[in-house]
Amino acid sequence: MYDVATFTLNPSLDHWSEAEEVVPVRKVRTVEERFDPGGGGINVARVVRELGGRPLAVYATGGFAGDAFAALVEQHHFDHRAVRISGDTRISHTVYDRANRQEYRFVPEGPRLTEQEREAFLAEIEGCEATYAVLSGSLPAHSGPDLAAEVVRRMRKTGARCVADLSGEALRAALDVGVHLVKPNLRELEALVGRDLPTRDDRRGACRDIVDSGGADTVALTLGAEGAMLATADGVLELTNPAVEVRSAVGAGDSFVAAMVVALARGRPTDEAFSYGVAAGAAAAMTPATELCRRADVEELFERIVRKGPPGRRR
Ligand SMILES: Nc1ncnc2c1ncn2[C@@H]1O[C@H](COP(=O)(O)OP(=O)(O)OP(=O)(O)O)[C@@H](O)[C@H]1O
Numbered sequence: 293m294y295d296v297a298t299f300t301l302n303p304s305l306d307h308w309s310e311a312e313e314v315v316p317v318r319k320v321r322t323v324e325e326r327f328d329p330g331g332g333g334i335n336v337a338r339v340v341r342e343l344g345g346r347p348l349a350v351y352a353t354g355g356f357a358g359d360a361f362a363a364l365v366e367q368h369h370f371d372h373r374a375v376r377i378s379g380d381t382r383i384s385h386t387v388y389d390r391a392n393r394q395e396y397r398f399v400p401e402g403p404r405l406t407e408q409e410r411e412a413f414l415a416e417i418e419g420c421e422a423t424y425a426v427l428s429g430s431l432p433a434h435s436g437p438d439l440a441a442e443v444v445r446r447m448r449k450t451g452a453r454c455v456a457d458l459s460g461e462a463l464r465a466a467l468d469v470g471v472h473l474v475k476p477n478l479r480e481l482e483a484l485v486g487r488d489l490p491t492r493d494d495r496r497g498a499c500r501d502i503v504d505s506g507g508a509d510t511v512a513l514t515l516g517a518e519g520a521m522l523a524t525a526d527g528v529l530e531l532t533n534p535a536v537e538v539r540s541a542v543g544a545g546d547s548f549v550a551a552m553v554v555a556l557a558r559g560r561p562t563d564e565a566f567s568y569g570v571a572a573g574a575a576a577a578m579t580p581a582t583e584l585c586r587r588a589d590v591e592e593l594f595e596r597i598v599r600k601g602p603p604g605r606r607r
């Protein structure tokens with residue numbers, strides 16, 4: 293039995309490098325190159341393992357980049373199952389411009405899946421035994437909302453508690469089926485409800501609506517540097533981030549999800565799991581580049597949040 297099974301239909305071989313300055317036409321010389329296996333579910337599995345949980349990652353891969361991807365996943369020492377596809381796994385590029393302290397991120401849409409490949413992926417889900425099942429990251433190009441809905445249905449069939457970290461029509465489809473926990477950021481929540489949510493009351497209302505309509509038992513809205521908001525049938529809770537020196541917020545959302553789910557899988561109460569998520573998100577912001585979060589940072593920040601004591605709930 294795994295603590296957390298993650299499902300990644302469109303993983304990415306993440307390539308990172310740095311340049312003195314990114315300019316057109318001239319060759320931009322790069323240094324500090326590194327490759328990481330990425331995509332929402334893969335990042336979540338990496339952090340679950342970092343925090344001492346037992347993850348299983350299921351992903352679709354193909355082509356030479358898919359082989360390299362699988363070799364990189366192997367280095368992270370967690371169980372994983374690859375569903376082979378005919379298309380080439382995507383390669384994402386981030387170039388950090390040192391002069392302007394800006395990241396340029398190039399993210400391909402990735403391969404489409406054939407009907408048989410979808411079926412193979414869905415069949416793989418059914419054999420996964422885990423306390424929590426997480427669907428995270430973008431879905432394959434042109435797959436439409438039906439695939440997301442079907443993935444969530446199969447996840448539910450395994451008996452696991454389902455978690456969705458998705459955007460656009462995939463997010464809507466997952467909520468239509470119903471999940472235990474959903475983690476939108478503000479942009480994703482605004483797109484879902486079809487309007488801007490400038491005030492805390494607007495955001496509280498939108499989160500509560502998801503709970504009241506049965507889309508999710510728990511909504512964790514992450515607000516980047518502003519912190520996060522938790523909504524359940526018991527009410528709404530808000531947390532600001534512990535003060536940290538921010539290096540790169542890449543992977544903060546995935547770290548948040550992984551930590552919250554690890555704590556829930558350990559039987560911790562929802563409020564506490566939420567605080568652990570905020571600690572991991574802030575810890576991810578402390579690490580440079582594509583590095584996710586470190587366990588020692590997460591524990592230290594979590595202690596700080598607990599000592600401060602979370603604010604009370606509001607309806
Ligand atoms: N600049 C920051 N400083 C401190 N904490 C941060 C910062 N950015 C993010 N976090 C923490 O991480 C959590 C998740 O971050 P965020 O809301 O940016 O997720 P996201 O938009 O899903 O990110 P991702 O790009 O990884 O998908 C936040 O709720 C917050 O607790």
Ligand SMILES: [Mg+2]
Pocket residue numbers: 457477545546
């Ligand atoms: Mg996110």
